[in-house]
Amino acid sequence: MKIQFNNVVPIPLNGIQHSNKSIWGNSFSLLKGEKVMLNASSGKGKTTFTHTLAGIRKDFNGSIRLGEREITSFSPEEWANLRRNHLSFVFQDLQLFPQLTVEENLNLKNDLTDTFATAELKSMLEELEIIDKWSVPCGILSMGQQQRVAIIRAMCQPFDWLFMDEPFSHLDEENTQKALALIARRTKNIGSGFILTTLGENHNFSFDRELNL
Secondary structure: OOEEEEEEEEHHHOOOOOOOOEOOOOEEEEOOOOEEEEEOOOOOOHHHHHHHHOOOOOOEEEEEEEOOEEHHHOOHHHHHHHHHHOEEEEOOOOOOOOOOEHHHHHHHHHHHHOOOOHHHHHHHHHHOOOHHHOOOEHHHOOHHHHHHHHHHHHOOOOOOEEEEEOOOOOOOHHHHHHHHHHHHHHHHHHOOEEEEEEOOOOOOOOOOEEEEO
16 A cells, blocks of 8 residues: 655644655655654654554645545544554554453454464564563553563554554663564565654664655
């Protein structure tokens, strides 16, 4: 699914001076399968970018197209279908259910999409060294552990694009590399792309493109 931005500026960021390298106010396309780093300092709109592509925010000027459609034309039902089958997210606030266990949080999505067997979910948790948290409520996990659960949950569906808003901010470099390897393998296997927002660290990954805010 191609994503096309044409002169998009979020209304809350209208008063901020954006550089000529910024995606805000310029035109560009994202092609399915691309691995993209979105680099920006705090306050430049990384979370706004993610929320806009999730259909959560609509307060922008300009045009954004998903495939052949303007995103402002999608009904709530169409957005639900997009988020179930085409677009997946790791939001900065993670949006896990704190009272539910790791198993329950993962299965809330996995049961809807029938993507992975239980053994596969456990294998990913083991790869990210949190298999021992399977029956633990997410609310008592560390932030780094919660980030790893949210990353695995985001992959429990089909998608053309995986959007991740600073998903490694509470991980050390070793665990970041393990998580990034899992993401890269999953997206390669299904031919999808991902966009990773960051404060500038590329984590030694060979991104296809770097965008700036």
